[in-house]
Amino acid sequence: MMNPAPQEQPVYLWAGVLSYLVPGLGQICQGRIGKGLLFMVCLLGLFHVGQAMGDWKNVYIPDSEGPAGNEFADPGGKPPRSQRLRHLPHNLYQRWHYVGQFWIGAAAWPALWQYFYMPVPDKDANPFWHDLQRKPDELTVNNFWRDSDKTPDLGWIYTVIAGVLNILVIYDAYAGPAVRGDPREEKQKPKLEEART
Amino acid sequence: MNLPLSMYAQLPILIVLISLVYSATRYDRWDLILREALRWGSRMAVFLLAVGVVLFLVAGFIDAH
Numbered sequence: 001m002m003n004p005a006p007q008e009q010p011v012y013l014w015a016g017v018l019s020y021l022v023p024g025l026g027q028i029c030q031g032r033i034g035k036g037l038l039f040m041v042c043l044l045g046l047f048h049v050g051q052a053m054g055d056w057k058n059v060y061i062p063d064s065e066g067p068a069g070n071e072f073a074d075p076g077g078k079p080p081r082s083q084r085l086r087h088l089p090h091n092l093y094q095r096w097h098y099v100g101q102f103w104i105g106a107a108a109w110p111a112l113w114q115y116f117y118m119p120v121p122d123k124d125a126n127p128f129w130h131d132l133q134r135k136p137d138e139l140t141v142n143n144f145w146r147d148s149d150k151t152p153d154l155g156w157i158y159t160v161i162a163g164v165l166n167i168l169v170i171y172d173a174y175a176g177p178a179v180r181g182d183p184r185e186e187k188q189k190p191k192l193e194e195a196r197t
Numbered sequence: 198m199n200l201p202l203s204m205y206a207q208l209p210i211l212i213v214l215i216s217l218v219y220s221a222t223r224y225d226r227w228d229l230i231l232r233e234a235l236r237w238g239s240r241m242a243v244f245l246l247a248v249g250v251v252l253f254l255v256a257g258f259i260d261a262h
């Protein structure tokens with residue numbers, strides 16, 4: 001007797017996109033509320049705790065170019081956004097952490113916002129949001145790391161772990177869990193059918 | 198910001214979080230998720246403990262010589 005062909009499982013692109021934007025949101029919209037909340041709380045919690053451990057200075061896109069000597073820069077001394085985009089792979093190669101952090105979704109978008117010189121709140125009125133995920137001043141970073149214990153090291157690691165785990169969450173929302181049903185029950189099925197016959 | 202927890206106290210929390218999230222991406226049923234999370238958490242803890250023991254022995258060997 002031939003085994004029946006395995007049924008093709010449906011995929012949900014929109015759920016994958018939602019889970020990228022906010023970890024677990026795709027699962028919540030699919031009705032898998034418990035799992036969605038688990039992912040949301042764990043991954044966003046891990047990401048933000050990691051940021052806090054790094055004094056909110058460990059999620060950013062590095063900038064290996066300076067405004068000096070750039071003949072295409074605007075009068076403010078900033079390179080044009082098209083040049084920023086072209087140099088993005090090189091900058092990420094200099095500090096690859098953001099490649100992992102990106103996958104946490106919208107929580108890491110301020111870094112892109114800052115990298116492309118988009119408008120931010122006034123520094124005096126709102127220093128936290130002004131500097132959120134902006135590339136920190138090198139002297140500030142050096143002093144911070146010199147005066148800290150291992151906490152900032154763990155901090156950026158937590159943010160990268162959260163981002164990379166969200167890749168699995170995105171796939172779970174898109175295509176469902178990796179294993180359907182209980183593997184132990186699947187193994188016992190032929191024995192049960194044999195016992196019946 | 199330094200967390201009030203010691204670095205070593207953060208490790209079990211991290212193992213639990215990673216095990217739960219990973220296992221939840223493998224299964225949909227909560228009994229299977231928790232069972233798999235327990236297995237993965239145990240594997241990670243044993244692995245890290247083994248690495249810790251090896252490093253401890255290597256450090257002792259270096260100190261002795």
